[in-house]
Amino acid sequence: MSPTPVRKLALLIATACLSVNVVQAASLAPDIAQKQAQASYREYLDLLSIPNDSIVPEDIRRNVTWLEEAFRKRGFATQSLDNDGKPMLFAEYPGKQAGRKTVLFYMHLDGQPVIPAQWAQKSPWTPVLKQKAANGNWEEIDSAKLFAGAVDPEWRVFGRSSSDDKGPIMMMLAAIDALKAAGGAPAVNVKVILDSEEEKGSPSIAKVMQAHRDLLACDAIVIHDGPMHATNRPTLVFGNRGAAKAKLVVFGPKSPLHSGHYGNYAPNPAQRLATLLASMKDDTGRVTIPGYYSKVRLGDAERKIMAAVPDDEVALKRRLGIAQTDKVGANYQEAMQYPSLNVRGMGAAAIGDKVANIVPDKAEAELDLRTTPDSDAAYLGKLVEQHIVKQGYHLVQGTPTDEDRARYDKLASFTYQSEGGNAAGSPIDSPVAKWAYQAITGTFGTNPEPVRIRMMGGTVPTAEIVEVLKVPFVIVPLVNADNNQHAANENLRLGNYTNGIRTLHGLLTQPF
Template identity: 55%
Template sequence: MSRMLGSSAIAAIIGLLLLPAGAVFAGSQAAAITTAAQKNFTEYLDLLSLPNVAAEPSDIERNVAFLEKSFQKRSFKTHRLDNPAGRPMLLAELSSAKASVPTILFYAHFDGQPIVKEQWAQQDPFTPVVKQRNAQGAWQEVPRERLTAKPLDPELRVFARSASDDKAPIVMLLTAIDVLQAQRKTPVINVKVLLDSEEEMGSPSLGETVKANRELFNADALIVLDGPVHGSGKPTLVFGNRGITQATLTVFGPTAPLHSGHFGNYVPNPALRLATLLASMKDDDGRVLVEGYYDGINLTDADRRILKATGDDEAALLKRAGIARAERVGATYQEALQYPSLNVRGMASASVGAKAANIVPSEAIAEIDIRTTPETDGRRLFELLKRHIEKQGYHLVDAAPTTEERASYDKLAKFELGSVEAAARVPMDAPVGRWAMTALKSSTAQTPKTDPVRIRMMGGTVPTDVLVDALGLPFLLVPTVNADNNQHTFDENMRMGNFVTGTETVYSLLVTKYQR
């Protein structure tokens, strides 16, 4: 060396050498996570390129094979969990597990909602594209190479089915593991990951899959990586989720479609009758008129303070939805989510557009979903709706009406119960919540440091009821994706800034001790 080091310099070097592995790295942790995320964007795009509609078992098989390799590459031991439907799930456990350390089971899903290609502003929803807003505010496609440019533009978005719901959180978890391994560190918790292949269809085989492999699922708490962060963009903790009950309502008209000129004003139109029947279920303020529908919901002053503390921008919510006035079920957005909903998710009768014919249709169908709460059982609400339909003068049948039934009853309908998933919620002072609060407060995602947003119950549904019943675990939902991600519809997208902050959130969970 050209000159001797001073005593202060030597002391500094010795101090650095004595720090735990990775500590020197901590000052540039956010940059390290961004670099790791950019390195993994290719893997993320490759995963999005795999069609994943659960109705196609061969597509699910290809996703499982891809994810097996991704987790094995990070020293996870993987277990393929087969089910009778041919849609295997995947359980992965990090090989560095220690018996003395608590185990956290992370849940995510890799199946996606069905698609209608024509609705998307790209050639194929399974060919991901990168976009940014132009000067006019419209989305414009840009080269994929922009994702790896330095510095990363946080406003870039990837558009594809499951870009946000729910493949992004899976790759965020993998990226957080990559950062730890680059720092020569291991999580301070044991890590298990369950990847569901049927979430978007109600996880029909999840319960049996867990029971058949019970020992693999031993854990101390469950973290669900699904859902959007709060509209403010702050790290978010969610302490419950609504359930969902699905039903199909069919109103019958003539035996076969009839000429609207010859039979209009004579044969009742089932589409109009269906519309009238549905309208009888809710008032102009959106409140359900079915007797007993809201029984059991009693929000306390303390509950309302918790809901108010979420800090929603109601004006921004109205603007984002493109509506002038919200329904009046609750006084605020968060309060509205504490009540069961009644939604018409689809209607059909004959045809529209160029295929429309001048007929009185033979039937009209409405697909209904009911978002439930822990206080309101979905099957009970279905029975209340059934009773309401009968009070409107309808005779309910279990199949297409017979000739005798058609001759005996003026109003005929069929009301069928579909899948039922229960709501679930944990107290906001539960230990799992306190642990996650500690973790997210230390997250580099927050500048300046602020408390995460705490949400009592989110509006969407995930299969927490099945996992909690099967495993008896305390749970928490930790959403990571942007609030305006268009999940379940066309042009689903993932904001790259949220990909980075979501990875930071997961990283913070992995390095925060959990007290049993």
């Protein structure tokens, strides 16, 4: 995509528009949201009590049955979507109007596998309420406190999927309750899809959506998954990088050789791998392979959006233990706009106790490439492969034959897998982005502004979710960043639960 003057202008206009709230959502008052939250905690704890690792289809079905009932009793029409025994759930709110925009809300009902012994509670499937003690530790308190009296927003519910991603599902149900209690109705046509294999990388979502294209037809997709910005300010995310994997093996002599008799004589594959990797990046961490970054075009509007993200990079560097960062972008957000080329593992012969005086027979590097919507896995992989060949390497499949060895000085294999998930990006000035911005600022105001993240560095299956319907999307994360997602002691901050209900109420009531 070239930054044509027209597109630049559109971006500038969009950015200007984002500062003006044209139409406001009905803002749900904090005390009412709080009351609605309290009324929903019983269901929330019940839902968290049902194991949901999608490796156990029976558990997935129990979740679907429970959720189908929860959506139905709020008036939704539901449909279990077959998926090899691990069904997904579709739900549609009644009162669809032909002249209104239809928004598909995506969440997922499955959770990461658990290692119960690592959890500081009886079971990851038995949610508990905790408060932070004076010593900084989380201590359990009676969960009856959730249902009577004042609830401290800093308390947290601990349990698998409390944040990722059953929390947002319950917030949606509670937001609907709030809307109904006030006698209101959504301002958009509401469809919901609950994925059952998100934690496995959503291998089936595209297939299921393809099979139900008409049912899922919509004007925009809103994804409620992942954490809010570390400041816990309302957050909008417009894309995420994809991932690809590569393995690079440089071959040396046929067998490991005595380094006394052959050091200086038989070329060392670890040295050659080092030289090859070094040829791919400069000393500031920038990839030097021509074309690697060239598809990413960032204009002033994008840079302004990125610069506005309140990242505390001084604190971040201190936490990571680094004095300086790579110089790919001017700041953290900008760095995430570009594809990465990362050595995630490297090995040749042995290090430590088993080290031997040899010239190794091969050296290996495991790489991961983070992709962007404009620079996909196929494009980047080809660039790296061509670069390796340009350095004089003859590439083989598997291991070289004796004939290869006799013929080619430099031998390597390069195995490339683009299966790590595609990148996804939606314009920061798309109708759904503007609509979500209005809903959020209508609820929380503009001081401070919501955090807008153009591209997350990590990979989530956004592309798989949106690619069938090909409509704009926005990710609206609702849970606290320090929720221990995917790990032991996953939790949700109650203040985020209440604000999540308010956010969803805002989205439901915001005219599109």
